[in-house]
Amino acid sequence: MFVSRKISESTVRRLSHYLRSLEGFPDIGGTVSSEELAARGQTTAAQVRKDLSHFGSFGKRGLGYSVDQLRDRLRSILGVDRSWRVALVGAGRIGLALFEYPAFRSRGYDCVAIFDSDPEKIGQAWADQVVRSPDEFEKVINELDVELVILALPADGAQEMAMRAVDAGVQGILNFAPIRLNVPPEVPVEDVNLVMELEALSFQITQGEQDA
Amino acid sequence: MFVSRKISESTVRRLSHYLRSLEGFPDIGGTVSSEELAARGQTTAAQVRKDLSHFGSFGKRGLGYSVDQLRDRLRSILGVDRSWRVALVGAGRIGLALFEYPAFRSRGYDCVAIFDSDPEKIGQAWADQVVRSPDEFEKVINELDVELVILALPADGAQEMAMRAVDAGVQGILNFAPIRLNVPPEVPVEDVNLVMELEALSFQITQGEQDA
DNA sequence: TTACTTTTGTGAAGAATTTCACAATACAGT
DNA sequence: ACTGTATTGTGAAATTCTTCACAAAAGTAA
Structure with a gap:
């Protein structure tokens, strides 16, 4: 009911x-x-x-x-009858793929900021966005009222950025880094772990063969 | 036991x-x-x-x-104590991101072929690979003994390619297309659905607020 | 050897999820 | 209005998954 x-x-x-x-x-x-x-x-x-x-x-x-x-x-x-203000952390291949994923914007997930720690990438233009330095993270998250953060960076930087996102008041995290993030329980995290998916697949194939 | x-x-x-x-x-x-x-x-x-x-x-x-x-x-x-021969179907942003994902090759998932139906892309070189036409699909899958297929293409082409992969003898499918593939039960499929993950996140945020 | 500490492996209990099955109800046709 | 057919909403049963709790090792120290 x-x-x-x-x-x-x-x-x-x-x-x-x-x-x-x-x-x-x-x-x-x-x-x-x-x-x-x-x-x-x-x-x-x-x-x-x-x-x-x-x-x-x-x-x-x-x-x-x-x-x-x-x-x-x-x-x-x-919760997709509204739009969400999203920041992308990590301007690598995965970040780019997500940024350009059509279903992304069409469902109201508006990417309003992109961050990357690589000096080569900072300042690059991505469509209507410019890649920013993580130094600006807290300021930008607050000014732009970011609600969701997508972490598309290597494992070693992910925990720190997750913490900073939570401290800056972000409400949820979509995590592509292959680690379990340690965040307060009231902040939801969804993990996308490509290695895990591949392993689940090879597990099933291997098991299936054993049965046959 | x-x-x-x-x-x-x-x-x-x-x-x-x-x-x-x-x-x-x-x-x-x-x-x-x-x-x-x-x-x-x-x-x-x-x-x-x-x-x-x-x-x-x-x-x-x-x-x-x-x-x-x-x-x-x-x-x-x-099943990761061995290597797997993988074909990538779809040479878009997501395909590229996967192809270059370091954990991919380092865990024994060898991408041995890439397919895309876009004539612009066919013939492009990606590292040691060349993007091939789907016309060659069955032939290549058999010749190269491909075991896994990664579907990184739009929803409308995914079902057809899944079927062709199964008919060609592929043992498992990692599916990035946002549809439920219809394949025989003995062929395992793992789905990675980015929209679903984002929706799970916004659901949790929305629910959490209702409780508060 | 004996006493003590640690940590596994696992039946049994408990919790969560899925399936079953059927009363309630909505509409169509006559 | 009545009969028949379709399909929901939902307790109860069945199944699956997780946690508990403790006997069975395995090592260490005296």
């Missing part, structure tokens, strides 16, 4: 997935059943209904969910 | 994390306790022991685990 405490990580991932499916629906004004949504997300209809039920009941029995309504509701639940 | 069926996704992620921690240990010949390992991975000592116990018992009571031995064992479990 109400927004109960503790929505699990897996539920959130599925919600994000449902939203992605709904965005693929051209059918304006139509409806979608939990069954259809499940088919697109390799989960079950019951799981879809359970996930959605944590936030209220916005389906119609016998009919399903209004695509438009559900999409709007999911956007609001996931 | 023995490698039992069905190791959970979360266990695999933790194993990968333990390995990362152990690689940071300069201490050659030393030992490490489940307690220490847990502290580095924001989990508990009992969890570490349970995770490891799925694959045998390679600790010494009263002493802990031999760093060297455990590291080797984890490498073997995760």
Whole structure:
């Protein structure tokens, strides 16, 4: 019914997935059943209904969910019905890839500052942005009201910048550095660890072969 | 004891994390306790022991685990005690970032081919590689014995290339395209979805504020 | 050898998540 | 209005994952 405490990580991932499916629906004004949504997300209809039920009941029995309504509701639940002010820390290949990732800006994640400690890079123009020195970090974060920080730098600098981001009042961190960041529990961190993903893959392949 | 069926996704992620921690240990010949390992991975000592116990018992009571031995064992479990032949599909920003990611090659993931459908890109040299046309895909995958494919292309081309990869005999797929791939269950797929990560982050921030 | 300390490996308990199953309800057709 | 069909919302059951707690080592020191 109400927004109960503790929505699990897996539920959130599925919600994000449902939203992605709904965005693929051209059918304006139509409806979608939990069954259809499940088919697109390799989960079950019951799981879809359970996930959605944590936030209220916005389906119609016998009919399903209004695509438009559900999409709007999911956007609001996931916090993407607004825009976020993001700073990118690390102007390497990964930083560049993210900066130019189309889905990034199109979903309201506005990159308003870029930092890198490499003197070669400081001052470089990236689209409408200029790469800044980390010396300016706190000042810029405050002046531009940055809410999210993306850490796309090597492991050794990541912990320090995470701390500085938290102290500067940032609300969340997307971390690409392959270390576990030590931050206060009230600041959410999401990790993207490419090595871990590859290892999960080779694990599954290796295991699969052992079974055969 | 023995490698039992069905190791959970979360266990695999933790194993990968333990390995990362152990690689940071300069201490050659030393030992490490489940307690220490847990502290580095924001989990508990009992969890570490349970995770490891799925694959045998390679600790010494009263002493802990031999760093060297455990590291080797984890490498073997995760399948990174060997090298993997990888093809990159999509020579955009994300593809480039991955191609140049140092941890990539250093862990035995050898990129042996790059494909892109953009005629502008075909023929470009990337380090020791040349970007190839997807027309050559099946031929090259077979000739070079490619085992893993990294899909770093837009959503609309991803499903087709996934299918072609599976038909060509590829054993696993790392997917950066924001769609759920439809492949036979015996071919493992790992998804890296940047939008999903950002949404998980904004969800947590939004939720946190509602509680306060 | 014996006592003491440490830390593993693991059954059992507890917690969390997923699936089941069905009453409630919404609409369509007649 | 009534019958039939579809589909939600949700307790309860089943399953999976995590934590607890402690006996079984393994080393150390006297």
